[in-house]
Amino acid sequence: MTALQREEDPPRRGNARRAELVALAGRLFRERxxxxxxxxxxxxxxGIQAASLYHHFRNKEELLLETIYVVDRDMVVEQLPILDGPGTHRERLARLVHAHVLHIGANHDAWRVAGRELRALSPEHVDTVQGYRRGYQHRIARHLAEGVSAGEFVCADPRLATLAILDMINGPNEWYRPEGRLEIGRIADSYAELVVRQLSA
Amino acid sequence: MTALQREEDPPRRGNARRAELVALAGRLFRERxxxxxxxxxxxxxxGIQAASLYHHFRNKEELLLETIYVVDRDMVVEQLPILDGPGTHRERLARLVHAHVLHIGANHDAWRVAGRELRALSPEHVDTVQGYRRGYQHRIARHLAEGVSAGEFVCADPRLATLAILDMINGPNEWYRPEGRLEIGRIADSYAELVVRQLSA
DNA sequence: GTCTATAGGGGGATAGAC
DNA sequence: GTCTATCCCCCTATAGAC
Incomplete structure (x- = not known):
């Protein structure tokens, strides 16, 4: 986890121009x-020449990597601790699902790219990102198992249920449109309810 | 629907060599x-030269199109009629979910490609495929709404629940491995149960 | 039905001036 | 930090022989 503070040699100074270019590339990656x-x-x-990009980034992959890291690191570092917070297992799970869906709505360029373009990264970077995803997944599976022990959840296979839940709550990543019928907060509410009901007798 | 009998000018004769090449390309598309x-x-x-492929296919996109059609046409033509069959709404939905997951297991090259590479098609072909997907989705949403009317399902928003269900049951497309922990029939069983429970009070 | 040869364009990336 | 110029490779697709 601390490896992320400086996961690559070039200094990650708070460079506004760099962040601007990453956001821009992220949008194009999502679109095409x-x-x-x-x-x-x-x-x-x-508004610059192609060669100028290589002053800011080593190569094209670094643009992709930075986009994907934002999403996957955030989820583990900022969202996952919700499960360690106060409340029943049901309440905490509902809160996590809600925050997860809102995060998609607030970062949909990067989310779409993270969902689709992982394999375009080099093998080492794929491993790092998948490490984050496994961490997220395993923590949720543990939460489900603990909820079963506590008598709050009914679930024959917590690992499989975790996959089902993650696939469901990642779904808006593919079809959510800010101008669409459903506001993201409403999707988040409904999904939190559906997930909890799925785990109830 | 009948447009699919001959949706393109070149005759779709039962060409074994052609099907062989499509399957081969599908596997590579999935991998890379x-x-x-x-x-x-x-x-x-x-085992041939690149130019020789153009004897069998107009262009590269035709290889992709054929791969994707197999999946999306099958789902509408062969799986969807399950909802018109005998049984309660719950039984029919469970049967559809079960068949859906098995179909993924039996065609995972094509499914993965259909899930990821749609936008690589030309706009007209994208429209055609999305027409199939909308047909599938709308029929399920109608089934849920009818199930609510019949008092079998509890569901505030059938359209949203349909998206949630589809994202969930399409999920194995991304993570199922024939050599993995879970046999596809077991996933199908569990998912049918989870979906029905999600729609119960 | 497959071959060789090639057209014509776009890809990522680098060198070195300013 | 951005530029111009350029390298070298791979891409899809076509022409025409066999």
Whole structure:
């Protein structure tokens, strides 16, 4: 976890220009896919030449990596501690699901990219990101198992139920549109309710 | 629907070689992504030259289209009629979910590609495929609404619940491995149960 | 039905000036 | 920090022989 403070050699100084370029690339990656966007297109959107991007980033993959890290690190570092907070197992799970869906709504460029373009990373970076995802998943599975022991949940296979829940709550990542019928807060409410009901007798 | 009998000019004769090449390309697309596989790589895997592929297919996209059609047409034409069969609303829904998951297990190359590479198709082909998906989705939403009327289901928003269910039962597409811990039939059983429970009071 | 050869373009990335 | 110029590779697709 602390490895993330400086996971790569180049200094992660609070560079506004850099963050700006990452956000810009993230939007293009979401719209056209990582392999569908060239360095020339990213540069053009930023109003500079392709070669200038290499002053800010080692290579194209670094742009993708930074986009994906934002999402997956956030989920483990900021959302997951909800399960260690106060309340019953049901309440804590509902709170996590709610926060998870809101996070998708607030970061949908990066989420879409993280969901689709993982394999475009190098094997080592794929491993790192998958480590985060496994951490998130395992913590939830443990929460379900503990909820079963506490008599709050009914669930034959907590690991499988975790996969089912994660696939469900990650779903809005693919179909949520800010201008659509459903406001993200309402989706978050409904999903928290559906998940808890799924785990009740 | 009948448009699919001959949706493109070149005759869809029962060509074994053609089907073989589609299956081969589908596997590569799954492993490396559509844009990550070149015509040279597909040809090499088939033991021929890249130019020879253009005797069988107009272009690269046709290879992708054929892979995706198999999945999405099957679901509407072969699986969806389950909802018109005998049984209670709960039984029919459970049967559909079960069949859906088994279909993923039996066609996981094509499913993975259909799930990830839709946007690589031309806009017209995207529309056609999305038409199938909307048909599938709307029919399920109607089933849920009818189940509510019949007093079998509890559900505040059938359309949203349909999205939640579909995201959940499409999930194994991303993580199911034939050699993994869970046999596909067991996943299908569990998911049918989870879905029905989610819709019960 | 498969081949060789090639057209024509776009890809990521680098060198070195300013 | 951005530029111009350029390298080298791979891409899809076509022409035409066999």
């Amino acid at each position: 896919g990582y392999h569908g966007v060239g360095m020339r297109a990213i540069a053009e959107a930023a | 992504g559509y844009h990550g596989v070149g015509m040279r790589a597909i040809a090499e895997a088939a």
